[in-house]
Amino acid sequence: MSRHSDATTAHHPTGGPAGRVRPAAVAGMFYPGGARELADTVDRALATVRLPADAGPAPKAVIVPHAGYVYSGDVAAGAYARLASARGKVTRVVILGPCHRVPVRGLALPAVTAFETPLGTLRVDPAAAGAIAGMPGVSVSDAAHADEHALEVQLPFLQRALGDVTIVPLVVGAATAAQVADVLERLWGGPETLIVISSDLSHYHRYEDAQAIDAATVQAILSLDPALDHEQACGATPIMGLVEVARRRKLVPELLDLRNSGDTAGDKRRVVGYASFAFRERAAAGGGEDDGGDDYTQAHGRTLLRVARGAIRHALGAGDPFTARDAWLDVHRATFVTLKQQGDLRGCIGSLEPRRPLGRDVEANAVAAAFADPRFAPLERHELERTDIEVSLLSPPSPLPFDHAEELFAQVRPGRDGIVLSAAGRRATFLPQVWEDLPTPELFFGHLKRKAGLADDFPLARCTVQRYTVRKWTEHDPGLTP
Numbered sequence: 001m002s003r004h005s006d007a008t009t010a011h012h013p014t015g016g017p018a019g020r021v022r023p024a025a026v027a028g029m030f031y032p033g034g035a036r037e038l039a040d041t042v043d044r045a046l047a048t049v050r051l052p053a054d055a056g057p058a059p060k061a062v063i064v065p066h067a068g069y070v071y072s073g074d075v076a077a078g079a080y081a082r083l084a085s086a087r088g089k090v091t092r093v094v095i096l097g098p099c100h101r102v103p104v105r106g107l108a109l110p111a112v113t114a115f116e117t118p119l120g121t122l123r124v125d126p127a128a129a130g131a132i133a134g135m136p137g138v139s140v141s142d143a144a145h146a147d148e149h150a151l152e153v154q155l156p157f158l159q160r161a162l163g164d165v166t167i168v169p170l171v172v173g174a175a176t177a178a179q180v181a182d183v184l185e186r187l188w189g190g191p192e193t194l195i196v197i198s199s200d201l202s203h204y205h206r207y208e209d210a211q212a213i214d215a216a217t218v219q220a221i222l223s224l225d226p227a228l229d230h231e232q233a234c235g236a237t238p239i240m241g242l243v244e245v246a247r248r249r250k251l252v253p254e255l256l257d258l259r260n261s262g263d264t265a266g267d268k269r270r271v272v273g274y275a276s277f278a279f280r281e282r283a284a285a286g287g288g289e290d291d292g293g294d295d296y297t298q299a300h301g302r303t304l305l306r307v308a309r310g311a312i313r314h315a316l317g318a319g320d321p322f323t324a325r326d327a328w329l330d331v332h333r334a335t336f337v338t339l340k341q342q343g344d345l346r347g348c349i350g351s352l353e354p355r356r357p358l359g360r361d362v363e364a365n366a367v368a369a370a371f372a373d374p375r376f377a378p379l380e381r382h383e384l385e386r387t388d389i390e391v392s393l394l395s396p397p398s399p400l401p402f403d404h405a406e407e408l409f410a411q412v413r414p415g416r417d418g419i420v421l422s423a424a425g426r427r428a429t430f431l432p433q434v435w436e437d438l439p440t441p442e443l444f445f446g447h448l449k450r451k452a453g454l455a456d457d458f459p460l461a462r463c464t465v466q467r468y469t470v471r472k473w474t475e476h477d478p479g480l481t482p
Helices: 035-047 069-086 126-132 142-146 155-162 177-187 207-222 236-249 298-315 358-371 381-386 405-411 432-436 441-451
Strands: 061-064 092-098 107-109 114-117 120-123 138-140 166-172 193-198 203-205 252-260 271-280 334-341 344-350 388-394 418-423 426-430 464-468 470-474
Touching: 035 069, 035 155, 061 069, 061 236, 069 155, 069 252, 069 271, 092 177, 092 236, 107 177, 114 155, 120 155, 120 166, 126 166, 126 177, 142 166, 166 177, 166 236, 177 193, 177 236, 193 236, 203 207, 207 252, 207 271, 298 358, 298 388, 298 470, 334 358, 344 358, 358 388, 405 441, 418 441, 426 441
Parallel strands: 061 193, 092 166, 092 193, 107 138
Antiparallel strands: 061 271, 107 166, 114 120, 203 271, 252 271, 334 344, 334 388, 388 470, 418 426, 418 464
16 A cells, blocks of 8 residues: 555545545654654653743643754753643644645645554544635645655644644645634634644754844744744744734743754754744733743842852853752743942843843853943953842743723833834834833833834834833842842
């Protein structure tokens, strides 16, 4: 029997015969080909994910990478590990990914009725497939699915994380984001349906260049305002379709992990970027309020300050870095490190996007604040003892949906919210302390638009707005004394 031969001739809603199974095409290449080894590999990846104390509800949608497991499996596991509470509740998974081998116009369903992996088969949901089979841009093509890995590599994770679910596999080719969004809306359903978007990020750049490109892509996704091309993400079209729906339905995005092949199993000369995201419905995500600082205590602050000082001390050749093995330091977060001398600024460097583990981010920003802030000369060894260090931890940014400026102004919290404003390919931010100088929303957003290079009369209704909060720890704070 050939690998695409029919087992039965019963009718299938997409127009093809039922009973045909698409065999695993990349087992033994992208992931282990034996059932036991594959199950162990996936289970280990899921088990090593360090979830925060309150990981929140299971996401409605995820974006996950699709390289070989040795390269991107751990990054994908960061999303799939968050589905544990949805096991038994999610019964249908809609999976969209790019086509790498066969050109496709629009979106392509398979005619087969099941997909096989070494762990068993997953049935294609016939009702869901039938519901979209006649939509504009949707076709049926077994050829597009036969050797495509972007969807297949997600299936073993779904099998181990969620068990027996049905799937709606869609390969996305020359389609528009609007076409993808329309299909997702048709299949959105309720808590029984999970959306999975399969995409890697940038391809074959040098390590440092890829980090910069991928950080910008991540921020565009988190701002729900991406205008991505396929150089930034091979699954740019399905990502943009999901984001369009996320804006409509006011989903809250979260970056879970961001790495590249140079961080996992490859060299750093030509790397491929990987990220995982979760999208939660607004009510399930607690209304989009910040969740970034309240769970971090004075003890966390003491550790971060010691990490920062140890990194600067080590860079000056004045001692060893401070090392800590706490799991919370491995969670990707964004920080700023500020240096002061007798109350005067001596350096400040940070990042708005969570690009790396918290501990590494503090180390890197501390060294940059000491030696790479262009406003100051590099810190010298004799200055270290009279330099005070402050570490600021930024909460993950969350969207602020609004229809007009007055609605936006009613939601912001002067003195507490940092704001990221994006529009027309431009972006700017103000930290919460800027409210001290610009105390009203009208002043605050007026100056923020100018910082972004927008005209004073540019409508806020055409902007995307996110907010975040900042938790600070300073070395001279008596509350940090052990």
